[in-house]
Amino acid sequence: MNYSIGEFSKKCGLSIDTLRYYEKLEIIRSNRDENNRRYYTDDDFKWASFVIRIKKTGMSIKNIQTYSRLRREGTGTVPDRLQLLFDQLKSLHVQQHEIDDNIEFVENKIQYYTGLNAPLENDDKSKEV
Amino acid sequence: MNYSIGEFSKKCGLSIDTLRYYEKLEIIRSNRDENNRRYYTDDDFKWASFVIRIKKTGMSIKNIQTYSRLRREGTGTVPDRLQLLFDQLKSLHVQQHEIDDNIEFVENKIQYYTGLNAPLENDDKSKEV
DNA sequence: TGTTGACATGGAGTACACTCCAGCATTTAT
DNA sequence: ATAAATGCTGGAGTGTACTCCATGTCAACA
Numbered sequence: 001m002n003y004s005i006g007e008f009s010k011k012c013g014l015s016i017d018t019l020r021y022y023e024k025l026e027i028i029r030s031n032r033d034e035n036n037r038r039y040y041t042d043d044d045f046k047w048a049s050f051v052i053r054i055k056k057t058g059m060s061i062k063n064i065q066t067y068s069r070l071r072r073e074g075t076g077t078v079p080d081r082l083q084l085l086f087d088q089l090k091s092l093h094v095q096q097h098e099i100d101d102n103i104e105f106v107e108n109k110i111q112y113y114t115g116l117n118a119p120l121e122n123d124d125k126s127k128e129v
Numbered sequence: 130m131n132y133s134i135g136e137f138s139k140k141c142g143l144s145i146d147t148l149r150y151y152e153k154l155e156i157i158r159s160n161r162d163e164n165n166r167r168y169y170t171d172d173d174f175k176w177a178s179f180v181i182r183i184k185k186t187g188m189s190i191k192n193i194q195t196y197s198r199l200r201r202e203g204t205g206t207v208p209d210r211l212q213l214l215f216d217q218l219k220s221l222h223v224q225q226h227e228i229d230d231n232i233e234f235v236e237n238k239i240q241y242y243t244g245l246n247a248p249l250e251n252d253d254k255s256k257e258v
Numbered sequence: 259t260g261t262t263g264a265c266a267t268g269g270a271g272t273a274c275a276c277t278c279c280a281g282c283a284t285t286t287a288t
Numbered sequence: 289a290t291a292a293a294t295g296c297t298g299g300a301g302t303g304t305a306c307t308c309c310a311t312g313t314c315a316a317c318a
Contacts, residue, residue, distance in 0.1 A: 006294065016295090017277055035284065037295055050258040054238075057231035061275065071258060082242050089235045096228050099221055102186035106218045109183075113211050129179040129200060135264065145265085146307055164314065166265055190305065 001042055005030070008040040012048045025061065027051060027068045047071075058095070059088050130171055134159070137169040141177045154190065156180060156197045176200075187224070188217050 009016045014028075022028040023038075028048050030038035040048075051064060059067075067084050070077035138145045143157075151157040152167075157177050159167035169177075180193060188196075196213050199206035 004294080015277075018275090020296090021276065035295085037284085047258055053234060056227075057235055078242055082239060085235055085239050085242070089232065089239065092228055092232045092235065096225075096232070098185075099225050099228060103218065103221045103225070105182060106186055106214055106221065110211060110214050110218065113207055113214070129176050133264075134266095144307075147305090149266090150306065164265085166314090 002031075002039040003041075003045075005038045005040070008038075008045070008048075012045060012052065014048065014052065022051070025065050025068075026072075027061075027064055054088070057088055057092065059084075063088075131160075131168045132170075132174075134167045134169070137167075137174070137177075141174060141181065143177065143181065151180070154194050155201075156190070156193055183217070186217055186221060188213075192217070 003011060005016050005019055009019060014022070019028060019030075019038075023030055028044065028051060030040055030044070033039055051068075054067070055061075055064060063084055067081055070081050070084075132140060134145050134148055138148060143151070148157060148159075148167075152159055157173065157180060159169055159173070162168055180197075183196070184190075184193060192213055196210055199210050199213075
């Protein structure tokens with residue numbers, strides 16, 4: 001099954017402009033028909049789905065670009081790709097702890113404002129934050 | 130204790146440019162001496178510390194701007210400020226779940242590549258992502 | 259007295275990740 | 289046959305949150 005850029009855009013959820021942008025960055029490449037129009041295959045869809053999913057994890061476009069290049073270079077680059085994934089995983093674990101901290105902070109602030117706890121900063125209401 | 134912008138920058142960790150930028154946005158205001166030079170007080174430092182901390186939770190500059198305005202308007206705006214905090218808390222909980230999902234996804238991908246599990250997508254190694 | 263050095267302002271530039279547009283070609287529906 | 293829709297390219301514009309720069313003022317020190 002082949003898809004025009006419009007069809008593929010609807011299928012994968014990326015805008016037409018984003019697809020062209022990713023192609024310029026060599027992240028999601030397309031094929032061309034006899035009129036120079038892009039078309040995409042089901043394999044392209046699988047790859048696009050992965051790109052979208054890894055992007056959702058917060059991987060930067062630059063790293064996704066690197067990952068895409070490595071993938072094009074073949075199976076010999078699997079260790080390099082794994083490194084990118086490990087880096088991403090590390091970053092996610094860091095974020096996870098930061099989020100926990102942030103939740104604690106905002107909850108404390110809310111408790112301060114709702115008066116369930118003693119004030120956290122000072123007693124001068126005119127200077128409260 | 131009063132601080133020049135350079136001293137305050139070192140004390141709070143925001144660059145001089147960022148302090149001036151935040152002042153333009155009316156987030157962290159300064160006082161001026163007889164030569165029109167900014168100076169900051171210890172109360173300003175408390176407020177700046179809060180701004181920096183809430184920013185770390187991912188609150189947008191726009192919402193921090195709103196929060197700052199509400200604070201200037203007095204204690205009557207506490208419910209509005211609480212609303213901003215509750216919104217932020219909600220956003221953090223959403224992020225927390227997304228991060229968990231993302232960690233699961235990346236871990237699975239790593240397991241796929243390290244061959245500890247059956248392939249997750251297809252068996253054609255030439256098409257792997 | 260002269261030269262640092264910190265500070266002032268307004269405005270331009272940066273990075274990221276798109277998003278939009280002008281101008282043109284081709285395709286599809288009536 | 290023609291109008292609307294879809295596609296093409298290169299390049300400009302957007303939003304967020306700063307960051308940098310040119311130019312100028314002012315005070316302190318050698």
